[in-house]
Amino acid sequence: MWYHIDPSSGTPIYRQLVDQVRQAVASGVLRAGDRLPSVRDLAVELAVNPNTVAKSYQELEREGVIETPRGRGSFIADRDHTVSEAERLRQFTEAAEKLAADAYRLRIGSDRAAAIFRERVEEAERRRSGE
Amino acid sequence: MSDVAIRLEGLTKRYGDKVALSSVDLVVPTGSFSAVLGPNGAGKTTLFRCLTGMIRPDGGTGTVLGVPLRPGYPPLSLKSRIGYVAQAQALYERMTARELIALCRGLQPRWDQKSVQRYMDLFRLPPNEIVRHMSTGMKAQLALTLVMGGLPELLILDEPTLGLDPMNRHQYLQVLLADSIETGCTVVLTSHDLHQVERLADRASILVAGRVVVSGAVDDLKLNEKRVRVAGTVAEAALLAVPGVRRAVQEPAGWLLFASGDAERLRETIRSLPGVTGVQVFDQSLEEIFMSYVS
Numbered sequence: 233m234w235y236h237i238d239p240s241s242g243t244p245i246y247r248q249l250v251d252q253v254r255q256a257v258a259s260g261v262l263r264a265g266d267r268l269p270s271v272r273d274l275a276v277e278l279a280v281n282p283n284t285v286a287k288s289y290q291e292l293e294r295e296g297v298i299e300t301p302r303g304r305g306s307f308i309a310d311r312d313h314t315v316s317e318a319e320r321l322r323q324f325t326e327a328a329e330k331l332a333a334d335a336y337r338l339r340i341g342s343d344r345a346a347a348i349f350r351e352r353v354e355e356a357e358r359r360r361s362g363e
Numbered sequence: 364m365s366d367v368a369i370r371l372e373g374l375t376k377r378y379g380d381k382v383a384l385s386s387v388d389l390v391v392p393t394g395s396f397s398a399v400l401g402p403n404g405a406g407k408t409t410l411f412r413c414l415t416g417m418i419r420p421d422g423g424t425g426t427v428l429g430v431p432l433r434p435g436y437p438p439l440s441l442k443s444r445i446g447y448v449a450q451a452q453a454l455y456e457r458m459t460a461r462e463l464i465a466l467c468r469g470l471q472p473r474w475d476q477k478s479v480q481r482y483m484d485l486f487r488l489p490p491n492e493i494v495r496h497m498s499t500g501m502k503a504q505l506a507l508t509l510v511m512g513g514l515p516e517l518l519i520l521d522e523p524t525l526g527l528d529p530m531n532r533h534q535y536l537q538v539l540l541a542d543s544i545e546t547g548c549t550v551v552l553t554s555h556d557l558h559q560v561e562r563l564a565d566r567a568s569i570l571v572a573g574r575v576v577v578s579g580a581v582d583d584l585k586l587n588e589k590r591v592r593v594a595g596t597v598a599e600a601a602l603l604a605v606p607g608v609r610r611a612v613q614e615p616a617g618w619l620l621f622a623s624g625d626a627e628r629l630r631e632t633i634r635s636l637p638g639v640t641g642v643q644v645f646d647q648s649l650e651e652i653f654m655s656y657v658s
Contacts, residue, residue: 239558242646244585272544279536281396281565282544287582 233261237278245280249288254297257308260359268298268306295323365429368393368517368549369414374423374432376409376573383409385573386423391551391566396543398560398581399553401570402657407553408450410570411519414551415447428517443472446515448506450522456495460488460505464512471513478542482508485538486531499526504535511542518543520552524559536563557650567649569656576656577623581649588652591620593633594641605632610655617641621655 235252237245256262268274271289275282289306292298296319299309335345369391376384384406391397399407412418414427416437425432430441437445455463460483468474483490486504494502503526510518523539524532536559543550554560560567561581568578577584593602594617602611607624622629626644634642647655 237562239561240648240650242585242648242651244582244646245562246582272541275544276537276541278562279533279540279559280562281581282540283565284562284582 235274235278237280244284246284246288246291249285250291250295250297253288253292254295257297257311258356262308264308264310266308268308270305295319366393367391367426368395369425369427369551371425371432372423374410374413374420374425376406376413376418376420382573384413384420387570387573387575389425389568389575389578391549393549394543394547395566396540396550396564397552397566397568398564399551399568399570400557400560400653401553404572405570406573407570408521409573411447411449411521411551411553414519415445416442443513444516446510446513446518448503448510448518448520448523450525454494454502454506454509457493459491459493460497460508461490463494463505463509464490467509467512473514474512475514476512479508479512482511482538485534500528500531503527504531507535507539514546516548518548518550518552520550522554523552524554524556532559557648557653561649569653571657577652584652585646585649587623587625588647588655589622589624589626589629590645590647590651590655591622591629591633592641592643592645593618593620593639595639597636597638601636601638602633605629605636 233256235249237248239245241248243251253262253268268289269277271282271285274280275285278285289298289300293300293306296309298306300306331345331349335342340348367390369389371387371389374384374387374389375382387406387410389410399410401407409418413420413432419434419436420432423432427437428441428444430436430438455466458466464479468476482488482504486501486508488501488505488508494505497505503523507523524535527535539550540563542548552560552564564581566579567581567584569576577588591608592614597618599611599613599618602608602618602620605622607629608620608622610621612619620633630642630644633639
């Protein structure tokens with residue numbers, strides 16, 4: 233998978249990596265069991281500090297997106313299994329807050345926003361079940 | 364091995380009346396990739412020259428790879444452990460790459476010919492070309508090759524990628540990263556390419572007029588250094604009285620602030636000032652942080 237690093241954005245690079253892996257999992261580009269490159273390999277490929285890559289992997293593991301069975305590398309986790317409901321809700325609420333701020337800024341009313349959102353969720357579910 | 368490669372306390376250097384370094388404190392952890400940033404004339408090169416022993420500081424103390432900075436620094440045994448690539452690298456212009464390699468090999472107690480050959484191949488450097496006929500980029504690649512041959516424990520790079528095109532720059536940095544991870548070598552570099560630094564460095568210190576104005580882990584700097592847009596009618600003095608606010612710039616609809624501290628606390632404190640109608644706190648890239656301290 234190809235990662236895009238934007239050093240001119242205010243978002244820390246480890247965050248950018250975390251977000252991209254999450255998105256890749258959400259869109260099905262990365263699937264359960266897929267192996268991520270080692271910290272060293274990804275750091276060298278992207279010319280990014282290895283501590284930054286390590287930090288993003290730690291964060292992904294904390295969020296339950298990846299698993300790192302000792303010494304065997306990092307793998308995309310089976311959804312649902314590893315993450316508690318409270319953690320999943322926390323992550324989703326965080327994402328919803330950002331979206332709500334955008335809706336307000338762009339003057340999209342709550343009904344309209346909810347309709348657009350429902351459409352997207354249904355589309356994602358269709359794509360998943362069609363796998 | 365100590366966990367600190369470089370520790371400086373109160374390092375000072377004067378040239379006549381001009382203060383080049385003013386009480387510089389610096390800690391570089393072993394194995395880190397540390398950037399020293401600053402506008403031209405801020406003292407970066409002077410600092411590097413003190414570290415390599417090319418010039419003697421007028422005051423302050425410190426250690427480099429465990430060796431104290433004092434008269435007689437650096438002992439011969441330390442010299443070979445430090446690799447220094449200067450900004451205008453003085454390579455012997457009339458020699459070929461092959462001859463230069465032989466020369467450096469003779470001067471170094473440790474030498475890794477294999478890695479030198481690997482670098483030559485990777486950079487596609489012509490061994491029989493004389494240096495004078497090489498491009499600026501090739502000279503930069505050759506300088507790194509020569510320095511890495513000596514298996515340095517501390518690598519000091521002054522604007523190392525100047526003159527390299529984007530492809531070659533990326534490759535240069537990849538090689539540098541791979542080998543410093545491999546060998547555990549500590550890297551201290553300076554560069555005006557702050558996007559490059561933001562990718563590579565885990566620590567950064569900003570030097571302005573010979574003083575360190577801010578220093579720390581890059582992620583911590585980004586967590587702490589904020590730009591704040593304030594809407595409303597509020598006095599500059601009230602804004603500058605908020606803890607962490609360094610500078611206020613008037614804008615058509617309010618103020619733009621440069622501030623250090625927790626984003627939430629800044630937002631709440633500023634929001635509670637009389638006359639403030641809105642507050643937005645923004646993250647900053649390393650380049651924006653740099654600009655906020657330098658301009």
